[in-house]
Amino acid sequence: MGKMKLMKGNEAFAEAAIRAGCDAYFGYPITPQSEVMEYLAAQQPQLRTGMVLLQAESEVAAINMVYGAAGTGKRVMTSSSSPGISLKQEGISYLAGSQLPCLILNVMRGGPGLGTIQPSQSDYFQATKGGGHGDYRMIVLAPASVQEMSDFVKLGFELAFKYRNPVIMLSDGIIGQMMEKVELFEQVPRLTEFDQQWVTTGKTPDRERNVITSLDLDPARHERHNLKLQAKYQKMRENEVRFENIDCDDAEYLFVAYGSCARICQKSVKLARAKGIKVGLIRPVTLFPFPSEEIGRRAAKLKGILTVELSSGQMIEDVRLAVDGKVRVALHNRMGGMVPSPEEVVDALLKSFSIR
Amino acid sequence: MAKIKGAIVIDIEKCKGCELCLVSCPTDVIRMEKKVNGKGYHFAYMEYPDNCTGCANCAVVCPDGVITVYRKKFEE
Amino acid sequence: MEIRNPRIQEIISEENLVYKKTSLMTDKALSYCPGCGHGVVHRVIMEIIDEMGIQADTIGVAPVGCSVLAYEFMNIDMQQASHGRAPAVATGIKRCWPEKYVFTYQGDGDLAAIGTAETIHACNRGENIAIFFINNGIYGMTGGQMAPTTLVGMRSSTTPYGRDAALMGNPLKITELVAMLPGTYFVARHTVHTPLAVRKFKKAAKMAFENQKLNKGLSFIEIVSNCNSGWKMTPVQANKWMEENMLPFYPPGDIKMNGEIVKKAEKAE
Numbered sequence: 272m273g274k275m276k277l278m279k280g281n282e283a284f285a286e287a288a289i290r291a292g293c294d295a296y297f298g299y300p301i302t303p304q305s306e307v308m309e310y311l312a313a314q315q316p317q318l319r320t321g322m323v324l325l326q327a328e329s330e331v332a333a334i335n336m337v338y339g340a341a342g343t344g345k346r347v348m349t350s351s352s353s354p355g356i357s358l359k360q361e362g363i364s365y366l367a368g369s370q371l372p373c374l375i376l377n378v379m380r381g382g383p384g385l386g387t388i389q390p391s392q393s394d395y396f397q398a399t400k401g402g403g404h405g406d407y408r409m410i411v412l413a414p415a416s417v418q419e420m421s422d423f424v425k426l427g428f429e430l431a432f433k434y435r436n437p438v439i440m441l442s443d444g445i446i447g448q449m450m451e452k453v454e455l456f457e458q459v460p461r462l463t464e465f466d467q468q469w470v471t472t473g474k475t476p477d478r479e480r481n482v483i484t485s486l487d488l489d490p491a492r493h494e495r496h497n498l499k500l501q502a503k504y505q506k507m508r509e510n511e512v513r514f515e516n517i518d519c520d521d522a523e524y525l526f527v528a529y530g531s532c533a534r535i536c537q538k539s540v541k542l543a544r545a546k547g548i549k550v551g552l553i554r555p556v557t558l559f560p561f562p563s564e565e566i567g568r569r570a571a572k573l574k575g576i577l578t579v580e581l582s583s584g585q586m587i588e589d590v591r592l593a594v595d596g597k598v599r600v601a602l603h604n605r606m607g608g609m610v611p612s613p614e615e616v617v618d619a620l621l622k623s624f625s626i627r
Numbered sequence: 628m629a630k631i632k633g634a635i636v637i638d639i640e641k642c643k644g645c646e647l648c649l650v651s652c653p654t655d656v657i658r659m660e661k662k663v664n665g666k667g668y669h670f671a672y673m674e675y676p677d678n679c680t681g682c683a684n685c686a687v688v689c690p691d692g693v694i695t696v697y698r699k700k701f702e703e
Numbered sequence: 704m705e706i707r708n709p710r711i712q713e714i715i716s717e718e719n720l721v722y723k724k725t726s727l728m729t730d731k732a733l734s735y736c737p738g739c740g741h742g743v744v745h746r747v748i749m750e751i752i753d754e755m756g757i758q759a760d761t762i763g764v765a766p767v768g769c770s771v772l773a774y775e776f777m778n779i780d781m782q783q784a785s786h787g788r789a790p791a792v793a794t795g796i797k798r799c800w801p802e803k804y805v806f807t808y809q810g811d812g813d814l815a816a817i818g819t820a821e822t823i824h825a826c827n828r829g830e831n832i833a834i835f836f837i838n839n840g841i842y843g844m845t846g847g848q849m850a851p852t853t854l855v856g857m858r859s860s861t862t863p864y865g866r867d868a869a870l871m872g873n874p875l876k877i878t879e880l881v882a883m884l885p886g887t888y889f890v891a892r893h894t895v896h897t898p899l900a901v902r903k904f905k906k907a908a909k910m911a912f913e914n915q916k917l918n919k920g921l922s923f924i925e926i927v928s929n930c931n932s933g934w935k936m937t938p939v940q941a942n943k944w945m946e947e948n949m950l951p952f953y954p955p956g957d958i959k960m961n962g963e964i965v966k967k968a969e970k971a972e
Contacts, residue, residue: 295795295798323799325798327791327824328820328821328824329820331788331791331820332788332820335784335785335791335795335821336791336792336794336795336798338782338784338785338792338795339784339791339792339793339795339796339799340796340798340799341795342792342795342796343762343796343799347799362785362788369782471780471781471782472780472800473758473760473779473803473804474758474759474778474780475759480774480778480780481780481781482774482780482781482783483781483782483783484765484781484782486772632714633721636715641732643736644737645737645939646937647738647938647939651897651898668737676711681714681719681721682898683722683898684898686722687722687901687902688743688895688896688901689743690733690735690738690739690740690741691732691733691742692724692725692728692746695723695724696721696722697714697715697719697720697721698721699714
């Protein structure tokens with residue numbers, strides 16, 4: 272059992288990066304995630320584990336440094352917030368197309384445009400449906416606590432290497448900034464052996480040269496490449512769905528919420544149950560792959576589902592696909608950095624489904 | 628007196644007929660063939676092989692690396 | 704081919720071999736236009752890696768542009784970069800493998816337009832990499848549009864009446880610019896259009912790899928080259944035009960040696 276520490280979400284993420292044996296971090300400052308690089312810099316990871324830390328000239332450069340470093344087969348990561356993640360999209364598309372593992376943290380803030388530095392969940396579509404150009408998906412992990420800001424770093428790297436694919440942690444300004452107790456995992460050694468099958472280490476006489484590219488001008492071959500990618504994403508759908516159920520077994524109504532909204536809804540469940548309303552909460556932990564089966568399975572027995580989001584309603588589309596019309600799905604949302612109170616969510620539930 | 632003699636071998640199918648070897652040859656050995664290769668290019672050949680000194684200038688400027696150069700010293 | 708001189712057969716044998724394409728160039732026919740300088744630069748870089756015996760320790764970064772498929776021709780481990788980002792990609796690789804040799808191969812649009820920030824900052828950080836910068840004053844792959852290095856008055860498909868500096872800005876001498884940065888250790892400009900020029904470039908390129916051992920900073924070599932298709936000339940004419948027009952504005956020579964400026968930038972006319 273490790274020691275409990277009181278940390279900010281962003282700091283826990285950074286500490287976990289060092290402990291997960293991350294080989295390199297490339298970033299660019301942006302609120303509300305700047306503590307990640309600040310914490311790393313203060314820790315001098317180059318001395319602690321030999322981890323590379325570099326502040327790039329832009330988010331564009333940072334993600335391309337990640338792309339280059341990921342090609343060497345090492346554990347690499349970057350972090351940013353919404354506008355910065357938009358800038359990284361081209362690089363993420365290249366990472367996905369070239370099948371490179373890496374971990375990306377998005378501490379979401381409100382948009383569109385420069386928007387606000389306050390928390391938001393309005394990058395759900397961007398993270399779960401691709402984001403950049405081309406047909407690709409990333410595993411999307413949605414931490415709802417400082418503990419998960421730490422735990423998901425380790426999990427994220429495992430999944431990234433398992434599928435040779437970028438993994439994104441979709442956090443938000445609340446989770447990144449808030450302080451909670453966290454139990455940190457023990458130091459994992461940095462990688463010392465590399466899968467020579469595909470990484471760039473320098474061509475040796477015993478193998479063909481390794482080329483990392485997403486380009487293929489032969490349409491038939493490129494279609495095969497795309498089919499291979501899609502098959503990989505299907506495997507993720509089959510094997511990597513993660514979610515948390517709270518009070519779902521006797522539930523007549525369900526909240527579906529992730530990240531900070533799930534934390535708010537935990538309280539709303541208690542408040543509603545105190546009023547005698549049987550409500551449960553499904554918290555998707557992976558947003559891609561989405562726990563569609565779990566939500567769909569419960570749909571027929573429910574009187575209504577309320578999704579609670581810090582966006583105009585993005586995840587609700589996946590919930591509606593999951594229930595396939597079997598139950599009405601309503602939305603309670605706030606935008607622009609506003610956050611709903613637990614009471615407000617309960618009121619929304621009552622109103623949406625005319626519960627008296 | 629010893630004489631240096633050279634010769635070049637051209638990978639005809641990869642020659643693109645750019646003529647950069649022709650203009651770089653100090654002893655005017657190379658000409659372009661009237662015939663074309665599989666890609667439709669007039670490829671280079673040694674028209675005056677006796678002049679070749681094996682200096683490798685042609686091979687050094689050849690963008691497609693199609694020229695191999697040999698050189699031998701003859702005692703006369 | 705008929706052998707006109709029986710002596711030739713005596714000359715053409717392994718022990719008399721003077722020059723042969725390095726085995727570090729693959730057997731794939733180059734996709735470049737006839738007479739294009741890319742092929743020569745590719746070959747010279749591969750010759751150096753071959754001669755230094757560092758194939759197992761070298762990683763190249765290919766850009767977007769005509770040389771996007773460089774990895775099809777260079778028999779070394781390579782990574783393809785998005786447009787302009789090769790110096791950032793190379794930074795990522797080099798920081799993870801500091802003991803390996805890393806180089807980028809970039810054109811003028813890639814390095815001096817869309818990738819200016821990455822170029823300047825990799826140079827300024829003094830990344831221990833080599834950058835080979837092919838400047839032919841035009842976007843070759845997309846069909847001959849104006850590049851940041853297109854000369855004033857020079858025609859391209861997007862400057863059909865010639866580049867007007869008042870409207871389109873001036874050609875960018877990025878090589879002189881990066882020479883001023885403290886992170887660059889060796890900066891030079893070369894050409895590959897004559898045998899002598901190729902041999903000079905080869906010396907410089909070798910230095911660019913040897914410098915990586917010293918960990919003193921970045922080596923940057925511009926190669927002023929032709930684009931006969933884009934310029935709409937024969938290869939021989941294009942090289943002549945390059946000598947008469949490009950080289951007065953982009954004069955070959957060493958600009959920075961061992962971290963010291965050796966040639967001041969000339970003022971543009």
